[in-house]
Amino acid sequence: MERIGVFVCHCGINISSMVDVESIVERVRELDGVVEAKSYKYMCSDRGAQIIKKSIEEKGIDGAVIACCSPRMHEPTFRGVAEDGGMNPFTVEIANIREQCSWAHDSRERSTEKAMKLVMSSVAKARLLEPLERGRTPVIPNALVIGGGIAGIQASLDLANEGFRVYLVEKDPSIGGRMAQLDKTFPTLDCSSCILTPKMMEVYHHPNIDLMTYSEVLSIEGSIGDYRVKVRRKPRYVDVDRCTGCGDCVTACRMRDRIPDEFNMGLSNRSAIYIQFPQAIPLKAVMDSETCLFHRFGKCGDGPLCVEACEAEAIDFEQKEEVAELNVGAIVVATGYDLLDPASLHEYGYSRSKNVITTLELERLISSSGPTKGEVRLPSSGERPRSVTMIMCVGSRDETQCSWCCRIGCMTALKQVILLRENLGEEVEINILYTDIRSFGKGYEEFYRNVRAENTNFFRGRPSEVRIRNEDIRIDIFDTITNKLFEIRTDMVVLVPAVVPRADSGEFARMMNLSRSGDGFLLEAHLKLKPMDTFVNGIFIAGCCQGPKDITDTVAQASGAASRAAGILSKKELENDPLIAVVDADLCSGCRICISLCPYSAIEPVVETMAGEEVVHAEINEVLCQGCGACVAACPSGAINQMGFKDNQILAMIGVLNDCSDAGGLK
Amino acid sequence: MSEYDPNIIAFLCNWCAYAGADLAGTSRLKYPSNVKSIRIMCSGRVDPVFILEALREGADGILVAGCHPGDCHYQSGNYKTSRKIRLLRRLLRELNMDPERVRFEHISASEGQKFADVVTDFVNELKVMGPNPLKGECQ
Numbered sequence: 093m094e095r096i097g098v099f100v101c102h103c104g105i106n107i108s109s110m111v112d113v114e115s116i117v118e119r120v121r122e123l124d125g126v127v128e129a130k131s132y133k134y135m136c137s138d139r140g141a142q143i144i145k146k147s148i149e150e151k152g153i154d155g156a157v158i159a160c161c162s163p164r165m166h167e168p169t170f171r172g173v174a175e176d177g178g179m180n181p182f183t184v185e186i187a188n189i190r191e192q193c194s195w196a197h198d199s200r201e202r203s204t205e206k207a208m209k210l211v212m213s214s215v216a217k218a219r220l221l222e223p224l225e226r227g228r229t230p231v232i233p234n235a236l237v238i239g240g241g242i243a244g245i246q247a248s249l250d251l252a253n254e255g256f257r258v259y260l261v262e263k264d265p266s267i268g269g270r271m272a273q274l275d276k277t278f279p280t281l282d283c284s285s286c287i288l289t290p291k292m293m294e295v296y297h298h299p300n301i302d303l304m305t306y307s308e309v310l311s312i313e314g315s316i317g318d319y320r321v322k323v324r325r326k327p328r329y330v331d332v333d334r335c336t337g338c339g340d341c342v343t344a345c346r347m348r349d350r351i352p353d354e355f356n357m358g359l360s361n362r363s364a365i366y367i368q369f370p371q372a373i374p375l376k377a378v379m380d381s382e383t384c385l386f387h388r389f390g391k392c393g394d395g396p397l398c399v400e401a402c403e404a405e406a407i408d409f410e411q412k413e414e415v416a417e418l419n420v421g422a423i424v425v426a427t428g429y430d431l432l433d434p435a436s437l438h439e440y441g442y443s444r445s446k447n448v449i450t451t452l453e454l455e456r457l458i459s460s461s462g463p464t465k466g467e468v469r470l471p472s473s474g475e476r477p478r479s480v481t482m483i484m485c486v487g488s489r490d491e492t493q494c495s496w497c498c499r500i501g502c503m504t505a506l507k508q509v510i511l512l513r514e515n516l517g518e519e520v521e522i523n524i525l526y527t528d529i530r531s532f533g534k535g536y537e538e539f540y541r542n543v544r545a546e547n548t549n550f551f552r553g554r555p556s557e558v559r560i561r562n563e564d565i566r567i568d569i570f571d572t573i574t575n576k577l578f579e580i581r582t583d584m585v586v587l588v589p590a591v592v593p594r595a596d597s598g599e600f601a602r603m604m605n606l607s608r609s610g611d612g613f614l615l616e617a618h619l620k621l622k623p624m625d626t627f628v629n630g631i632f633i634a635g636c637c638q639g640p641k642d643i644t645d646t647v648a649q650a651s652g653a654a655s656r657a658a659g660i661l662s663k664k665e666l667e668n669d670p671l672i673a674v675v676d677a678d679l680c681s682g683c684r685i686c687i688s689l690c691p692y693s694a695i696e697p698v699v700e701t702m703a704g705e706e707v708v709h710a711e712i713n714e715v716l717c718q719g720c721g722a723c724v725a726a727c728p729s730g731a732i733n734q735m736g737f738k739d740n741q742i743l744a745m746i747g748v749l750n751d752c753s754d755a756g757g758l759k
Numbered sequence: 760m761s762e763y764d765p766n767i768i769a770f771l772c773n774w775c776a777y778a779g780a781d782l783a784g785t786s787r788l789k790y791p792s793n794v795k796s797i798r799i800m801c802s803g804r805v806d807p808v809f810i811l812e813a814l815r816e817g818a819d820g821i822l823v824a825g826c827h828p829g830d831c832h833y834q835s836g837n838y839k840t841s842r843k844i845r846l847l848r849r850l851l852r853e854l855n856m857d858p859e860r861v862r863f864e865h866i867s868a869s870e871g872q873k874f875a876d877v878v879t880d881f882v883n884e885l886k887v888m889g890p891n892p893l894k895g896e897c898q
C-alpha cells in the first residue's frame with residue numbers, strides 16, 4: 093500500500109515501560125510510504141479505534157501497521173476497525189511488541205531497538221500488502237449427526253427443532269447407544285429407558301429427521317457449508333415398511349437362543365434374526381447374515397422359519413447394501429466410547445470366572461428387560477449372591493493402561509450399591525474398593541454421602557489380585573486408610589472398567605480428517621474455549637468421543653455442538669478467509685507437486701487448450717484451501733502465492749530484520 | 760562494526776510456536792532480544808529460499824519452529840519442513856556455511872519455557888560460532 097498509518101499502543105504501561113513508544117513514532121514517520129504515525133494508551137479501546145478511523149478519513153491511509161499485542165489477540169479487532177473505517181481489512185499488519193518484546197526482555201534500550209525493527213519489518217510488509225475480498229460460499233441447510241446415542245439424539249433434536257433437516261446415522265440397528273443399556277441413572281435414579289425412550293420416539297417421528305440406522309459413514313468430501321457424505325446402508329434383510337416389530341420371526345428362528353446377544357453383553361443369547369432390545373427405534377427386526385443359516389449355507393431346514401412366521405411378508409433375502417449420498421452444511425460427531433476389556437488385566441480374573449463381571453454387565457442383570465429379567469444372579473450358578481465386591485478404576489488412572497479418570501465409574505458403582513440392595517435385600521454384603529471417590533457433579537456428593545451412610549464396606553486401595561476359587565472369590569486388599577491388609581471373601585466381583593476411545597476411532601478420525609489427542613479421543617479445537625469445535629471447520633464433536641463424561645455433561649455438550657452447527661446452517665452464505673493460496677496459471681508448469689502436498693485435496697489439475705496444445709495447470713479450490721502455504725513453499729515455478737503471506741512480503745520483512753540498507757526504506 | 764551481537768530471524772507457525780513465544784512473554788520469561796520473529800500460518804510455508812536469502816543478507820541464525828509431530832494445524836506442514844530443513848542443512852555444508860546456523864524446533868502453544876530456552880541456547884551457540892561470514896555484504 094502507498095499510504096500507511098502506523099499506530100503504536102502503550103498498552104497502559106505494559107509496552108511503554110519497556111519500549112520508548114514516542115521514539116518509535118518519531119522514527120517511523122521517516123519511513124517511505126508512512127503518512128501517519130500515532131500512539132495511544134489503549135489502541136484497542138473505542139478511543140483508539142477512533143484514532144485509526146480518523147486517519148483513514150483524513151489522511152486517506154490505505155494500509156495500517158498496529159504495534160501492539162500479539163496478532164493472535166487483536167488482529168481480528170483491528171481488521172474490524174479498519175473495515176468500519178472504510179479501509180480494506182486485509183491491509184492491516186500487526187507488529188507484536190508486547191508478548192514478543194516488552195514482556196520478554198528486560199533492557200529498555202534493547203527492547204526499544206527490537207520493537208523498532210519489528211515495526212519497520214511490518215511496514216515493509218504493509219507496503220506490499222494488497223486489498224483482498226472475502227469469497228462467499230452458499231450453505232446447505234442440512235446437518236449430519238453421526239452416532240445415535242444420547243449425544244447424537246440430543247443434537248439431532250435440537251437441530252431439527254431449529255428447522256434444519258438432519259440425517260442421523262447410527263451403525264447399530266437401533267438408536268439409544270450406551271444409555272439404552274443402563275437400568276437407572278445417577279444421581280436421580282431415573283429409569284434410563286423412561287427418560288431416553290421418549291426422546292428416541294421424538295427422533296423417529298420428527299418430520300425434519302431422516303433416521304439412518306444400521307448405517308455407516310463411508311467417506312466425506314467438501315468443506316464447511318457444503319459437505320458431501322457417502323453413507324453405507326447395510327441390508328437388514330427385512331422390509332422395514334412391512335415389518336411390524338411383532339417378533340414372531342425372532343421366536344421362530346432355528347438359531348434361537350444360540351447367538352451371544354451383544355446388547356446384553358453376551359449374558360444371554362438371541363436368534364439370527366432379532367430386535368436389538370424391546371424399546372428399539374425403529375422397532376424392526378434385523379437379520380444377522382453372519383449367523384443366519386440361510387445366508388451361510390443357502391439352506392435353512394425345509395425353508396426359513398422366519399419367512400413362514402412373518403405374516404407381514406417382510407423378510408427379504410434379496411436386499412442389497414445401498415450407498416446414500418448426502419449433502420450437508422455441518423456435521424456433529426457423537427460416536428461415543430468403549431469400555432476397556434478387563435480381560436487384558438489378568439490380575440482381575442475377568443476371563444477366569446463368570447462371576448467377575450463389569451458394571452455394564454451388572455446393569456443388564458439389574459434391568460428388567462435384561463437376561464435375568466431383573467434378578468441379580470450369579471452367572472455361574474444362577475444363585476443369589478450373598479456378597480458383591482466392586483473394584484473401581486480398573487485400568488483407569490493407571491499409567492500402564494489409561495492415565496485418565498473415567499469420570500463415571502465412582503458414581504456408577506455408588507448407584508449400583510443402591511440398586512443391588514433393592515434387588516438383593518438389605519442383607520447383601522457390599523464391598524467397595526476405591527482409589528478416590530470422585531463425586532463432582534451436581535447432587536453427586538450428596539448421593540455419595542447417602543450410600544456411605546448405609547451399611548457398605550469401603551476400602552481405599554487397589555487389590556493386587558483377585559483369586560478365583562471354587563466356592564468363592566478372595567481378594568487381598570491393603571486399606572490405606574486403616575493401614576491394614578484385609579482378605580475379602582465374596583461371591584461376585586463387579587469391575588469398573590476404564591472408558592476408552594471407540595476401537596475404530598483412529599480409522600474414523602482419519603476418514604473425517606479429525607485429530608485425536610494423546611489418549612485417542614477426538615481432539616477439540618480448544619479444551620476450554622472451543623470444546624465442541626474441531627480443527628475442521630463445520631465439524632463439531634459431542635459426548636464421549638471427545639473424552640469420558642456423564643450423561644449430564646454429554647447432553648450439555650450435544651446441545652452446545654448443535655447450536656454451534658446451527659450458527660453455520662442459519663446463514664445463507666459463509667464468508668471465506670481470503671488468506672489462501674492462489675495459482676498464477678501462466679507460470680504454472682503443471683508439475684503437480686503441489687497436488688500431492690495439499691492436506692485438504694484442495695488442488696486439482698485442469699487441462700486447457702492453448703494455441704492448439706493441451707496444457708495442464710493447477711487450480712486451487714478457495715473453499716477447501718485452509719491457507720497453510722505448504723504448496724506455496726514447494727512450487728518450483730513460483731506460480732503459487734499465499735495471500736497475506738506472499739513471498740515478496742516475507743522477503744521484505746527478512747530484509748529489514750537483517751538491516752539491509754535498502755530494506756528499511758527511509759524516505 | 761560494533762561488538763558482535765547475533766541476529767536471529769525466527770519463522771514461527773501461528774498455531775503452536777508463535778503461540779508458545781507469546782506465552783513466554785505472557786509468563787514474563789526473559790530471553791535475549793536477539794530474536795525477531797516472522798509469523799506464518801504453518802511451518803510448512805517456509806520456503807528454503809527465505810532461509811538462504813536471510814543468510815545471504817547476513818542473519819547469524821535462523822530458527823524455524825512449528826508444532827510437535829502430529830499436532831500441525833494443517834496435519835503435516837511440520838513434517839514437510841523438517842525434511843526440507845534437513846536437506847537444506849546438507850546444502851549449507853556444501854556452500855561452506857555452518858548448518859548449525861539453521862535450527863528446526865517443535866514448540867507447542869504451551870511451551871513458553873521451551874521457546875525461551877531454545878532462543879537463549881541458540882544465542883549462546885551463535886556467539887561461539889561467530890558472525891555470519893556473509894555479514895556486511897549488504898550492510
Ligand code: FES
Nearest residue numbers: 772801825826832
Ligand atoms: S501449524 Fe504449526 S507447524 Fe503447521
